[in-house]
Amino acid sequence: MHVVMINGSPRVQKYSNTEKIIAAFAKGLSKKGVTCETYAISDRKTWDIIRDAYIKNDEILIALPLYVECVPGLLLEFLETLPQKDKHTRLSFLLQSGFAEGCQLRCGEAFLEKLPEYLGVRYGGCLVKGDNFGIRILGEEKQGQVTKPYQAMGELFAEGDGFFREEAKKFTGPEYFSLPICLMMGLIFKTLGKKMFQKTAASWGCSVPLDEKVWETGRNGY
Numbered sequence: 619m620h621v622v623m624i625n626g627s628p629r630v631q632k633y634s635n636t637e638k639i640i641a642a643f644a645k646g647l648s649k650k651g652v653t654c655e656t657y658a659i660s661d662r663k664t665w666d667i668i669r670d671a672y673i674k675n676d677e678i679l680i681a682l683p684l685y686v687e688c689v690p691g692l693l694l695e696f697l698e699t700l701p702q703k704d705k706h707t708r709l710s711f712l713l714q715s716g717f718a719e720g721c722q723l724r725c726g727e728a729f730l731e732k733l734p735e736y737l738g739v740r741y742g743g744c745l746v747k748g749d750n751f752g753i754r755i756l757g758e759e760k761q762g763q764v765t766k767p768y769q770a771m772g773e774l775f776a777e778g779d780g781f782f783r784e785e786a787k788k789f790t791g792p793e794y795f796s797l798p799i800c801l802m803m804g805l806i807f808k809t810l811g812k813k814m815f816q817k818t819a820a821s822w823g824c825s826v827p828l829d830e831k832v833w834e835t836g837r838n839g840y
């Protein structure tokens with residue numbers, strides 16, 4: 619098998635969480651002797667090359683982040699440029715997001731499930747997983763740990779059943795969090811999380827509190 623993997627995030631490759639996930643997934647494929655080529659739609663100048671790879675290959679995997687509960691606009695634009703193909707081509711998806719509960723990715727998944735039919739190709743399933751907000755701000759070693767489960771999913775995909783196997787379905791994790799977990803997470807976000815976001819923002823040059831109402835304080839030129 620040879621897989622064409624397309625990063626559907628608008629974020630430049632260097633900072634894209636999807637990119638790190640693709641790298642882990644590719645490791646899993648390669649462990650099972652499956653080759654792949656990877657592309658990213660964030661640079662429009664490469665769209666002709668990506669489309670060409672889509673046309674010439676029959677195993678396509680689009681990995682994408684959830685943006686505002688659904689598919690990023692730039693990816694929709696790219697998809698509109700794809701020609702019709704036939705059922706020899708299989709199109710699968712890896713949908714990942716920031717928030718962790720599986721339920722909030724289901725709208726995006728439902729859209730992706732319909733897409734292959736519009737393009738005339740076969741659907742290979744959709745791997746769904748949240749809890750990925752922070753990948754890009756972690757150090758290399760931590761990134762490796764966090765994305766390692768995607769390597770196992772690459773190995774599973776290499777076995778040829780797309781994302782229809784039970785292991786792929788279980789990969790999503792909890793569909794909803796219980797009330798105690800929600801309350802605990804709310805507390806963590808308001809305390810430790812807030813501190814961590816502020817620290818990260820400061821390391822990127824932000825000198826005001828993250829909840830600063832710039833329209834009231836008049837700072838930063840507002």
Ligand SMILES: Cc1cc2nc3c(=O)[nH]c(=O)nc-3n(C[C@H](O)[C@H](O)[C@H](O)COP(=O)(O)O)c2cc1C
Binds near residue numbers: 637714717722751
């Ligand atoms: C504009 C925007 C909208 C987003 N909307 C959602 C959302 O609705 N639900 C969610 O769980 N995560 C959301 N996220 C978080 C991303 O899905 C998450 O950080 C993802 O890992 C980003 O991948 P990328 O860096 O490859 O773009 C959003 C991020 C951005 C920038």
